Amino acid sequence: MNDQPLRLHVPEPSGRPGCKTDFSYLQLLPAGSARKPPVDIDPRDTADLAVGLVRVLDDDGRAVGPWAEPIAVETLHLGLRTMVKTRVFDSRMVTAQRQKKMSFYIQSLGEEAIGSAHALALRGDDMCFPTYRQQSILMARQVPLFEMICQLFSNERDPLKGRQLPVMYSNKAAGFFSISGNLATQFVQGVGWAMASAIRGDTRIASAWIGDGSTAEADFHTALTFAHVYRAPVILNVVNNQWAISSFQHIAGGEATTFAGRGVGSGIASLRVDGNDFLAVHAVSRWAAERARSNLGPTLIEWVTYRAGPHSTSDDPSKYRPADDWANFPLGDPIQRLKQHLIAIGEWSEAQHEALVAELEQEIISATREAERHGTLGGSAYASAATIFEDVYHDVPAHLHRQRQQMGI
Numbered sequence: 498m499n500d501q502p503l504r505l506h507v508p509e510p511s512g513r514p515g516c517k518t519d520f521s522y523l524q525l526l527p528a529g530s531a532r533k534p535p536v537d538i539d540p541r542d543t544a545d546l547a548v549g550l551v552r553v554l555d556d557d558g559r560a561v562g563p564w565a566e567p568i569a570v571e572t573l574h575l576g577l578r579t580m581v582k583t584r585v586f587d588s589r590m591v592t593a594q595r596q597k598k599m600s601f602y603i604q605s606l607g608e609e610a611i612g613s614a615h616a617l618a619l620r621g622d623d624m625c626f627p628t629y630r631q632q633s634i635l636m637a638r639q640v641p642l643f644e645m646i647c648q649l650f651s652n653e654r655d656p657l658k659g660r661q662l663p664v665m666y667s668n669k670a671a672g673f674f675s676i677s678g679n680l681a682t683q684f685v686q687g688v689g690w691a692m693a694s695a696i697r698g699d700t701r702i703a704s705a706w707i708g709d710g711s712t713a714e715a716d717f718h719t720a721l722t723f724a725h726v727y728r729a730p731v732i733l734n735v736v737n738n739q740w741a742i743s744s745f746q747h748i749a750g751g752e753a754t755t756f757a758g759r760g761v762g763s764g765i766a767s768l769r770v771d772g773n774d775f776l777a778v779h780a781v782s783r784w785a786a787e788r789a790r791s792n793l794g795p796t797l798i799e800w801v802t803y804r805a806g807p808h809s810t811s812d813d814p815s816k817y818r819p820a821d822d823w824a825n826f827p828l829g830d831p832i833q834r835l836k837q838h839l840i841a842i843g844e845w846s847e848a849q850h851e852a853l854v855a856e857l858e859q860e861i862i863s864a865t866r867e868a869e870r871h872g873t874l875g876g877s878a879y880a881s882a883a884t885i886f887e888d889v890y891h892d893v894p895a896h897l898h899r900q901r902q903q904m905g906i
């Protein structure tokens with residue numbers, strides 16, 4: 498026998514700086530080609546949808562196929578506004594970070610449709626367990642920009658009193674669970690919350706979020722098992738933006754199967770969806786929410802998108818991928834695609850779009866100015882040190898009282 502030396506396979510990205518990405522690995526399918534099953538489908542029968550791709554908007558901006566459902570024009574306008582607001586906010590906050598007004602920032606450039614359309618498809622009191630790239634949920638839920646910017650500036654009006662990194666928002670009123678830097682925890686927490694909601698006989702469902710890279714964490718698989726076994730009322734969102742900092746999605750296991758494929762293997766109805774298609778995100782989110790609300794169990798959705806910007810303000814992606822990669826990403830820009838659709842159906846114009854961007858720029862500039870009045874990073878206006886003793890215990894224990902007295906505050 499001719500024994501060959503054994504070797505491992507180490508996946509490589511299909512593009513590198515100076516070498517254009519070959520995006521054929523995405524195995525895209527035409528808009529309108531994916532079927533729309535009834536919400537009570539047996540999870541095993543979603544295997545084709547987990548490797549396929551639900552798309553509604555075609556290249557000409559028309560809504561086609563079974564997932565193209567009637568949607569109010571007001572929802573489309575609100576969706577566009579939410580996406581543009583998120584993008585303008587991100588861009589302004591990156592500049593503010595460069596001006597040293599905050600230590601760190603994470604933008605969601607190119608991924609704005611996912612959180613925007615998803616949040617608009619849920620009820621306002623459904624509970625979200627987001628990562629650091631779903632600020633569009635806060636925008637959709639109309640959280641005041643002033644509050645968000647004070648958190649970023651860690652100033653005296655920071656609602657989190659300087660205890661969280663910038664961007665790691667927490668907003669109970671908006672159903673937005675505290676963002677944790679410990680990735681994948683959102684999945685177990687979201688499933689646990691959904692189980693508690695069912696145990697209490699509540700009607701609110703949960704929506705949990707994870708990135709492609711973070712699915713390699715054990716928490717992802719634990720969450721899938723609990724969600725499946727107890728048919729928890731939860732939507733399990735995997736944002737596949739192709740990258741986990743400098744690691745290509747194949748390294749997390751996206752090469753020979755899809756991330757949605759993991760769900761089918763766990764007994765969960767699963768779909769792979771064009772995440773840059775506002776209409777597809779909205780329709781699939783509604784479908785998954787109806788399943789959860791009807792006690793039909795969890796749905797796992799892989800949103801295919803592209804992280805158009807750096808991972809964070811501490812990253813330079815031109816070191817590991819072509820600098821113009823996003824321009825060649827075949828699913829395009831979610832804002833341009835919804836805008837093109839609205840223009841095609843006679844409900845929008847270039848002039849209206851320009852006016853919208855200008856209006857939102859002004860809103861964000863005013864909120865930034867107002868927040869700056871209460872301090873920015875490095876200034877002297879921040880939460881008092883005494884606040885470290887607050888918000889944990891209802892009745893402060895004696896030893897903390899003593900420590901506080903020792904500090905003289």
Ligand SMILES: Cc1ncc(C[n+]2csc(CCOP(=O)(O)OP(=O)(O)O)c2C)c(N)n1
Pocket residue numbers: 628630678679680681707708709710711712714736738740741742804808
């Ligand atoms: C448990 C854990 N491991 C590692 C990190 C460091 N880390 C921060 S972001 C990141 C990449 C995550 O990529 P992905 O899950 O694809 O999400 P994306 O940033 O693309 O939205 C890593 C490895 C972390 N924060 N937590």
Ligand SMILES: [Mg+2]
Pocket residue numbers: 708709710736737738739740741742804
């Ligand atoms: Mg990623």
